[in-house]
């Protein structure tokens with residue numbers, strides 16, 4: 001893999017059996033033409049799973065028409081996340097975030113002069129006032145709240161039918177991750193928590209988040225959901241868990257971890 005090609009917000013993949021894959025250089029050049037690729041080059045620093053440099057290209061929406069019959073197709077980023085090899089998707093997600101940043105910071109937000117990629121900082125440096133602009137990463141906490149053998153899970157109106165997930169929310173300026181956990185859980189569900197444990201994190205390039213996972217114990221309060229955020233939230237018994245989010249999500253791993261811990265505890269009694 002030496003190139004990742006986007007068409008607008010979608011990534012170009014090659015139909016594969018049973019799942020799509022990233023096309024190799026030759027396939028891309030044959031289907032799209034070297035000139036079209038050169039013209040769509042976006043200057044970002046990126047390397048693939050093997051450490052080799054990767055070039056990023058962003059084509060216009062109708063550019064893929066020339067590739068008809070080549071087996072190439074433009075896949076929405078979320079489908080690519082579910083379908084591609086996870087190591088390949090890591091590079092695709094990083095490419096998308098860096099390309100978005102370069103394409104939306106071509107001019108300085110301070111003085112409006114053009115910016116250029118700065119080799120020392122890997123930021124975009126203003127050619128007039130020297131201001132450096134760095135990529136945006138928006139941290140969000142995602143929390144499994146536990147009460148004995150029950151987990152607190154909620155449904156956002158955006159979720160597929162029947163799916164419940166762990167509660168989540170964006171960190172605000174000046175806030176610690178811990179303060180964010182306390183605020184978000186209380187705002188969304190009305191309950192207060194304690195005993196926060198760090199679980200793990202996941203880059204979430206939709207468009208530029210970092211999900212930081214925690215487990216917390218219920219402390220006090222009854223469920224009182226925020227109708228702007230959730231259509232439902234409940235305590236689910238470990239034996240009666242609802243349909244979960246996608247297995248590649250950190251939410252899925254949080255719920256799986258809860259299930260395993262509670263079962264191990266029940267089994268050892």
Ligand SMILES: [Zn+2]
Nearest residue numbers: 108111126129
């Ligand atoms: Zn400037």
